[in-house]
Amino acid sequence: xxxxxxxxxxxxxxxxxxxxxxxxxxxxxxxxxxxxxxxxxxxxxxxxxxxxxxxxxxxxxxxxxxxxxxxxxxxxxxxxxxxxxxxxxxxxxxxxxxxxxxxxxxxxxxxxxxxxxxxxxxxxxxxxxxxxxxxxxxxxxxxxxxxxxxxxxxxxxxxxxxxxxxxxxxxxxxxxxxxxxxxxxxxxxxxxxxxxxxxxxxxxxxxxxxxxxxxxxxxxxxxxxxxxxxxxxxxxxxxxxxxxxxxxxxx
Numbered sequence: 001x002x003x004x005x006x007x008x009x010x011x012x013x014x015x016x017x018x019x020x021x022x023x024x025x026x027x028x029x030x031x032x033x034x035x036x037x038x039x040x041x042x043x044x045x046x047x048x049x050x051x052x053x054x055x056x057x058x059x060x061x062x063x064x065x066x067x068x069x070x071x072x073x074x075x076x077x078x079x080x081x082x083x084x085x086x087x088x089x090x091x092x093x094x095x096x097x098x099x100x101x102x103x104x105x106x107x108x109x110x111x112x113x114x115x116x117x118x119x120x121x122x123x124x125x126x127x128x129x130x131x132x133x134x135x136x137x138x139x140x141x142x143x144x145x146x147x148x149x150x151x152x153x154x155x156x157x158x159x160x161x162x163x164x165x166x167x168x169x170x171x172x173x174x175x176x177x178x179x180x181x182x183x184x185x186x187x188x189x190x191x192x193x194x195x196x197x198x199x200x201x202x203x204x205x206x207x208x209x210x211x212x213x214x215x216x217x218x219x220x221x222x223x224x225x226x227x228x229x230x231x232x233x234x235x236x237x238x239x240x241x242x243x244x245x246x247x248x249x250x251x
Contacts, residue, residue, distance in 0.1 A: 020091040027087040032080035039072035042079060046159060047152070049131035053139045054148060061149045071152045078160060082123070085116050107181065107237065115174045118226075122170030123163045125222065130166065131159070133215040165208050169223055173230030180234040187235045198224055 035042065044051075047060060054060075062068050081088075089112045097105055142148050179185045190197070198220075205220035 016095060020095045024084070024088045024091045027084040028077075028080050031083045032077055035076050035080055035083075036073065039076040043072040043075050043152070043156075046075060046127075047155060049127065050135045050139075050150060050155060053132070053135045055139065058148050060152050060155065062153070063151045064153060067151070067153045071156055075156055082120075085119070089113075089116055111174055111177065115171055118170045118174065119167040122167040125170070126159075126162050126166040129218055130162065130215065133218065134162075137215070162208070166219070169204065169208075169219070170226060172223055172226040173233065176227065176230030177234050177237050181237040186238060187231055190231055190234070194227075197227055201227070 051060065062071075093109060093112055096108070139148050176190065180187060180190075201223040202216060202220040204223065205216040205218075208219055
């Protein structure tokens with residue numbers, strides 16, 4: 001009898017998880033259905049930073065028979081997930097919220113909002129700042145006699161990887177706040193390690209951008225600024241040893 005009773009909460013959590021996943025998937029599908037008619041336009045917008053910098057007479061190419069159809073559709077699906085991120089994060093919040101303390105609820109919701117906002121900022125920074133530099137560099141270093149003609153599927157994979165890299169890189173403030181809140185580190189320790197973190201930011205910039213100092217700096221400097229922002233706000237989220245005990249007493 002006790003085993004049956006103990007299985008009820010687990011089943012309830014699994015059903016809740018299924019419902020939340022279904023709502024997130026439905027949100028993505030709804031956005032996808034609204035965007036799929038404009039799939040080619042979306043791809044044209046994404047490819048503009050490269051197309052505008054191709055040599056005169058050069059165009060993008062499709063080396064696979066189905067690429068002209070499936071590549072824009074794949075991009076539209078990814079774009080739908082990006083657009084639906086707030087709904088997805090809300091479903092995550094709604095699922096974990098019942099098991100959180102009051103002070104944890106006050107922290108998680110702002111972090112979910114700020115993390116999605118920072119991710120969008122990283123993607124926008126990559127498109128409007130980094131892409132023109134990257135593609136301007138790559139299209140001018142081709143050896144004499146080599147025609148630059150990028151495959152549309154390869155281009156999509158490349159820019160999605162950069163979007164992901166810059167989106168994650170812009171999550172630095174959220175990561176710092178979480179590290180301090182969980183007690184893994186504290187603002188004073190991070191402040192002492194600032195020189196190493198600055199060097200690390202330039203190393204990351206070197207790996208994610210072409211080998212020129214301008215584009216490396218354009219990634220490293222925002223990361224350093226975001227580190228300072230996270231360091232400033234982290235002092236308000238330092239976990240106290242008796243925090244959970246106080247919450248339990250209030251409950």
